[in-house]
Amino acid sequence: MGNCFKTPSTDDISLLRGNESQEGSDQSLGPPPPYQERVPVFHPSPNVSRPANQLSEEEQIKIAKRLGLISHLPSGVYDGSSKKGKECAICMCDFVLGEGLRFLPCMHTYHKTCIDDWLMRSFTCPSCMEPVDAALLTTYETN
């Protein structure tokens, strides 16, 4: 049973290339990838926190779906326009020019890192409590 949740630094494409070169010649092989101690931790349900390599198949599917949905949410960089709000309601810090932002379908804006971490735990907007998946569906329907 494979594990879909590798750390971001282990890119699938580079892994594939590595395999190809292994079959062909062994001289193009670089040094082995460094041993990775930090495995990302996921929160499949309330009160459950597990490192990626200890998730059940069902949990892996749930998390993969969630990661996919989050990646479909629009994101951008703070350009100083006040229309999108000036403060992240999660960390209570003001947005700084160039910081990564995530825009939810309910029009609330947060730091990308703050909201992505939260959405992996609960798929609701912290400000209006609107379920993000339902809102995503309605935006798709209206478009």
Added chain:
Amino acid sequence: MCYIYVCLVEMNKNPVEGFSAGLVDDEDIYKWEVMIIGPADTPYEGGFFKAQLVFPKDYPQRPPKMTFLTEMWHPNIGTDGLVCISILHEPGNDKYGYESASERWLPIHTVETILISVISMLADPNDESPANVDAAKMWREKPDEFKKKVAKCVRKNYHYHIIHISAPLNLKNHRTHFIPYKLLQ
């Protein structure tokens, strides 16, 4: 980390009636001590309750745990003092649909909103999912006995606050900020 500290500074700048907060130990910003004044027109009126808030390292993504250190008799406070209200429950949807995600912890809650919820819980207990079943039963079936039992806790804690007011100078410098405002008036 700095977020919790900002919370503390903000709360001392804009004090809210009914409670005060500060650090237990200057070195550890994840452990707070709060004082809650029993809300008026409830059996807890006149009481002065001490509680501890312990924040997880990934706060505000996860809720803090709140435990009363002074004896409490309330349907939603366990016999160990642990406060059991939905907004302090871990985020997400549980399998059984017992509580919706919107009722659980949200990262926009602050110490202020938590304490306001706790004060409203004191005024209006929820006996549907009690942490102290005996207290819930008594509250529902024998309200007079319940009030008497709470009054006993209030009296005990009343003594406690007399001791505290008389000795504010023993508190560390910045802890003097959180001597309850009502008592200073």
